[in-house]
Amino acid sequence: MKVSLLVAAALLISGAQTLKAQQAGKPEDTEVWEPVPKVVAPGVSSTAAPSDALILFDGKNLDQWVSTDDRNAPAKWTVAGGIMTVNKTAGNIETKRSFTNYQLHLEWRVPANISGTGQARGNSGLFLASIGKGDAGYELQILDSYNNKTYVNGMAGSIYKQIIPLANPTRKPGEWQTYDVIWTAPTFAAGGAVQTPARVTVLFNGVLVQNNVSLLGPTVYIGKPTYQNHGAAPIKLQSHGDKSEPLSFRNIWIRELPVVAQ
Incomplete structure (x- = not known):
């Protein structure tokens, strides 16, 4: 029982630390800007070939x-x-x-x-x-x-x-x-x-x-x-x-x- 309580407490502490880190961070920290996907013009219909085909x-x-x-x-x-x-x-x-x-x-x-x-x-x-x-x-x-x-x-x-x-x-x-x-x-x-x-x-x-x-x-x-x-x-x-x-x-x-x- 003591082991289970210790594990639960450790999980709560870890979760609190993760939440605190998230709150301290910025949205920009998880934004990925590169590499930029190339522009491909789709076909004029669902079966037409796209521009890079x-x-x-x-x-x-x-x-x-x-x-x-x-x-x-x-x-x-x-x-x-x-x-x-x-x-x-x-x-x-x-x-x-x-x-x-x-x-x-x-x-x-x-x-x-x-x-x-x-x-x-x-x-x-x-x-x-x-x-x-x-x-x-x-x-x-x-x-x-x-x-x-x-x-x-x-x-x-x-x-x-x-x-x-x-x-x-x-x-x-x-x-x-x-x-x-x-x-x-x-x-x-x-x-x-x-x-x-x-x-x-x-x-x-x-x-x-x-x-x-x-x-x-x-x-x-x-x-x-x-x-x-x-x-x-x-x-x-x-x-x-x-x-x-x-x-x-x-x-x-x-x-x-x-x-x-x-």
Whole structure:
């Protein structure tokens, strides 16, 4: 009992001292004035690129993209009417530039006449970091999930085969869908071990579906994911091998974010 009273008394004294110090201080003591954040002009709409964004696709050409299988070859998807459409015979495409942490905006559309069911219905993928040829990397699934039943860690808005989305805000086929992504790349220790895992936040048509989730590693179709050491990486779009009508994309832009020391 005496010990408890002594502890309580000590806490009261400490609290009184803290309050006295606060009262003796000035509001200016806790004001931070530098560094001053840079001025960024927002887009004229919720989907328009802000002033410091790099435009990855503006409807005109694929100058910012290359073939995933041969990075010396240009991307060979179709560009017409301000949109680009998957060319399933040309394989995946990815950005010329590599990125670490970023904010990404991308719009995609499943054709109104889409056929097939499950994973064979409007299947593509946004690889948040491409770490090799083919489908190697961290995949945010793209799929027609409007009244289309499939495994829930493979539906639109999922981190494929890893994390189920918090909701399904998919619009009907033929309507444009929007992904807004905040990507924090994984970091690795000198020996190659994971220091901090990759993390991602995803807004799907304005609805939060991934809330700063931690990834288990790159996407794998079979088995459990495991990390491999890598640095900055391109962003990849998938040309899926199903036989359904190809998807289209428009209005893709990115803002690089600072790498925070761990």
